Amino acid sequence: MRFGIMALQLEALIPSGASAEQVMANIMSFDHAALVRSLFEQGFNPIELGGDLGMFLPHAYNEAAIERLKALKAEGVSYTVHLPLWSVEPSTPLTPVRRGSVEAVVQLVRASLPLEPEVYVLHATGALAAEFYNMKISEMARTLILRQFQSGARESLQVLLAETGLPSRKVAIETIEFPLDLTLELAEELDLSICLDTGHVLAGFPGWFDFFEIVERVLPRLAEVHIHDSRRMPAGVRGYGEDHKPLGAGDLELGRFLDRLAEANFRGPLVFELKVEEARQSLEVIRATRPALLEV
Numbered sequence: 001m002r003f004g005i006m007a008l009q010l011e012a013l014i015p016s017g018a019s020a021e022q023v024m025a026n027i028m029s030f031d032h033a034a035l036v037r038s039l040f041e042q043g044f045n046p047i048e049l050g051g052d053l054g055m056f057l058p059h060a061y062n063e064a065a066i067e068r069l070k071a072l073k074a075e076g077v078s079y080t081v082h083l084p085l086w087s088v089e090p091s092t093p094l095t096p097v098r099r100g101s102v103e104a105v106v107q108l109v110r111a112s113l114p115l116e117p118e119v120y121v122l123h124a125t126g127a128l129a130a131e132f133y134n135m136k137i138s139e140m141a142r143t144l145i146l147r148q149f150q151s152g153a154r155e156s157l158q159v160l161l162a163e164t165g166l167p168s169r170k171v172a173i174e175t176i177e178f179p180l181d182l183t184l185e186l187a188e189e190l191d192l193s194i195c196l197d198t199g200h201v202l203a204g205f206p207g208w209f210d211f212f213e214i215v216e217r218v219l220p221r222l223a224e225v226h227i228h229d230s231r232r233m234p235a236g237v238r239g240y241g242e243d244h245k246p247l248g249a250g251d252l253e254l255g256r257f258l259d260r261l262a263e264a265n266f267r268g269p270l271v272f273e274l275k276v277e278e279a280r281q282s283l284e285v286i287r288a289t290r291p292a293l294l295e296v
Contacts, residue, residue, distance in 0.1 A: 001261070001293045003227075003286070004271040005039055005279050006082065007032070008050030013057075032060045033068035040077050044279065046118060047077060048271045051084035051108045061111045070114050079117045080224060080269055083108055089126035090156035091149040101126075102156045102163075109164045118269060119172045119223045121195045122160075124153040124186060130177040134238070150182045157190055169193050172223040175214070177238070180206035184217065193223035197273075198252055199243030202230035211253070215260060225261075225270040227282070244273055247282035255289045262293060 013030065014023050036047050049069075053060045069079070088101035109120060129149040135142065161168055172193035173183055183206065187194055196218050201211055211232070229250030230243035247254055261270075272279035287294055 001258070001266075002045060002269050003279075003283060003294070004046040004048055004080070004269045005044040005276065006048045006050055006271060006273050007036055007039060008053055008082075009035065009039075009276060011275065027057065030057055030060065031068075032057075032065045033072060036069060036072055036077060037075075039276070040072070040075070042276065042280070043283070044272070045076065045078060046080050046269050046271070048080045048082050048121070048269075049112065049115075049117075050082050051105075052082075052086045054108065055084070055086055061108065066111060066114055073115070078269075079112075079115045080271065081108070081112050081115075081117045081120050083120055083122045085123045085126060089128050090122075091125040091129050091153035093148050093152055098152050098156055102159050105156075105160055106163050109160070109166065113164075117170075119170055119193060119195075120166065121172050121174055121224060121226075122157075123176050124157065124173040124183065125149050125176065125178045129153075133178060146179060146182060149178070150186065154186060154189070157186065157192070161190070169221075169223065174226070175200050175206045175218070177205040180209065180214065180217075187221055192221070194218040194221040195224045195226060196222055197226040197228075197243075198257070199226070199228040199230040199245070199250070199273075202232045202251055203239030203243045204233040204235075205238060205243075208233070208235040212256070212260070215257065219260075219264050219266075222264075222266060223268050225266075225268065226273045227270045228273050229282075246274060246278040246285070248285040254285065258286070258290045258293055 013027055039047055059065060083105045088104050089097055090101045092098050132145050168191040172195040173187055174195040175197050200206065201214050228243060229245040229247050229252045231239050232251040233239040272282055274282060
C-alpha cells in the first residue's frame, strides 16, 4: 500500500519559536518543490498538494513552481491535489458566491494539470452547508435546505467537469460534515469517485454509522483515503477536535480496515492528514499492525 502525506504543513511555513520577521521571510522564500522533496525523502508518496496554500502564497502554484514540482516526478514523486476549501462554498444557494468558488477550484485544476495528479479531492459542500446541517430546526426544514445545498454542489461539479475536461472519476468528493447519503447520491449521479476520510467518519461528521458499513458503501468508488484517527462519537454528538489524530490514538480498527482494503485490491493512495511527526508515528503503528502492507 502507498502511504502519502499532505504538503500543507504549517510548521514548514511558520516554524515554532520563529520571530515575526523570520516567519515573513520564510513565507516570502517558500519553495513548494523543496517541501515536497523533503516529504518524499522521508518516505511519503504520493504527496497531496493543498489548494489552500495558494490563498496566502500565490507563487506556490505559478508556472515556475509547477515546473519544479513536475521535475520531481522523474524522481518518482506522484501527486494528488486537495482542491481549495477555505473561503469557498461550492454548494451555496447564493449564485455569485458559488460561481466564484467554482472559478477558484477550476483555476487550481488548470494550474496543476501538468503534474498529472492521480485524483483531485473536493469538499463538495462547505462551512455554510455544515452550519445548516447542525442548525436546531425541524427535520423537514433541514432536509429541504440541505437538498438546496446538494443542488448547488451538483451544479458546481458539473461546471468543474465541463470547464476542466477532467474525467469524472478523477474527482473524489470527500466524506465531510454533510449527510453521507446526499454525498453518495452526487457521486453516483455524476459518476464521481469518493475520498474516505476515516477521522471524519468516526467523529460523526457525515452522520453516525458503523464505520465498516460506510467502507462497504464507498468501496466501489473509492479513489483515496485520508487516514487519521478519532474517537468514535455516539449518535447525536460530533467530535470536533477529536479527529486528525495519529493512528493508535483513537478508535479506528486499523488492522481490520487495512485488511479490507487489501482484500478489495485497493490501489489508491492513503494520505496522512497529519503533521510529519504524527505521520511517522502512524507508520510505526502500521508497521507493528500489518508490516507486510508497507511492502506491497
